[in-house]
Amino acid sequence: MALSSVIHKDTRELRIHESLDELSTDLADYIAELSESCVKERGFFCIALSGGSLVGLLRKICEAPYNKTVDWARWHFFWADERVVSKNHPDSNYKLAKDGILFKVPVIPSHVHSMNDAVSAEAAANEYEFTIRQLVRTRVIDVSEISDCPKFDLVLLGMGPHGHVASLFPDHDALNEKDEWVTFLTDSPNPPPERITFTLPVINSASHVALVVTGENKAEAVKSVMNGAGTDCPSLPAQMVRPTSGKLVWFLDSAAASQLDVSSSS
Numbered sequence: 001m002a003l004s005s006v007i008h009k010d011t012r013e014l015r016i017h018e019s020l021d022e023l024s025t026d027l028a029d030y031i032a033e034l035s036e037s038c039v040k041e042r043g044f045f046c047i048a049l050s051g052g053s054l055v056g057l058l059r060k061i062c063e064a065p066y067n068k069t070v071d072w073a074r075w076h077f078f079w080a081d082e083r084v085v086s087k088n089h090p091d092s093n094y095k096l097a098k099d100g101i102l103f104k105v106p107v108i109p110s111h112v113h114s115m116n117d118a119v120s121a122e123a124a125a126n127e128y129e130f131t132i133r134q135l136v137r138t139r140v141i142d143v144s145e146i147s148d149c150p151k152f153d154l155v156l157l158g159m160g161p162h163g164h165v166a167s168l169f170p171d172h173d174a175l176n177e178k179d180e181w182v183t184f185l186t187d188s189p190n191p192p193p194e195r196i197t198f199t200l201p202v203i204n205s206a207s208h209v210a211l212v213v214t215g216e217n218k219a220e221a222v223k224s225v226m227n228g229a230g231t232d233c234p235s236l237p238a239q240m241v242r243p244t245s246g247k248l249v250w251f252l253d254s255a256a257a258s259q260l261d262v263s264s265s266s
């Protein structure tokens with residue numbers, strides 16, 4: 001598989017691909033390797049998904065050889081964010097993952113930790129945090145040595161054209177949430193207005209975070225994030241994603257990377 005270029009920007013790794021097919025294969029390789037090492041080390045692989053184009057780019061991990069070689073029975077699925085709609089609604093991130101991934105590979109139904117769609121956003125957020133707390137207590141989910149936050153093995157995020165990640169939008173109060181692991185919003189600038197989301201402390205406590213960003217309309221935000229200094233940048237939530245002790249990888253296509261200076265590529 002031809003990896004177009006790998007760039008290191010301080011602690012971030014950028015993997016830039018000429019085609020979406022290459023990107024999807026590299027993403028599958030990356031996740032399969034991570035799953036293997038986490039299962040060997042801890043017996044589980046805890047992965048949190050977001051919505052959007054990311055899910056389509058996970059298609060290769062559902063195909064040969066990964067559909068047979070990955071130890072799916074050890075996977076636990078979570079959502080980094082969810083829209084407050086019923087699970088069979090076209091806007092549901094659970095439905096997106098169910099149709100795009102969960103139907104295609106041998107997952108264990110009790111390992112699929114989706115959010116409750118039958119209660120209010122607030123109740124569903126509280127319930128989800130409670131579920132995560134139980135799984136931290138039993139060490140299905142690892143715990144951060146630095147905070148008492150859950151340490152997901154992998155949090156997969158997309159990024160909106162204005163730099164939002166999960167359901168953390170530019171200049172929104174949810175970016176300031178330091179105590180809760182899961183929060184909710186009723187005024188999302190993108191429809192639907194009600195959403196549930198991991199908070200930044202949880203995202204930044206993960207042992208691996210991958211941002212999967214494609215398309216020309218993301219190029220400017222990608223450039224701003226890469227050139228921005230510091231993480232105190234509520235106008236650009238993606239810049240606030242900097243795992244405390246974990247690894248951060250950006251999977252980009254050449255359109256999303258088109259405004260970057262790639263002269264330092266290796």
Ligand SMILES: O=C(O)[C@H](O)[C@@H](O)[C@H](O)[C@H](O)COP(=O)(O)O
Pocket residue numbers: 050051052053054081082083093157158159160161164165166167
């Ligand atoms: O439910 C959501 O809205 C998503 O989790 C959101 O954070 C998404 O990942 C970005 O908006 C990027 O989406 P695209 O890749 O489709 O642009």
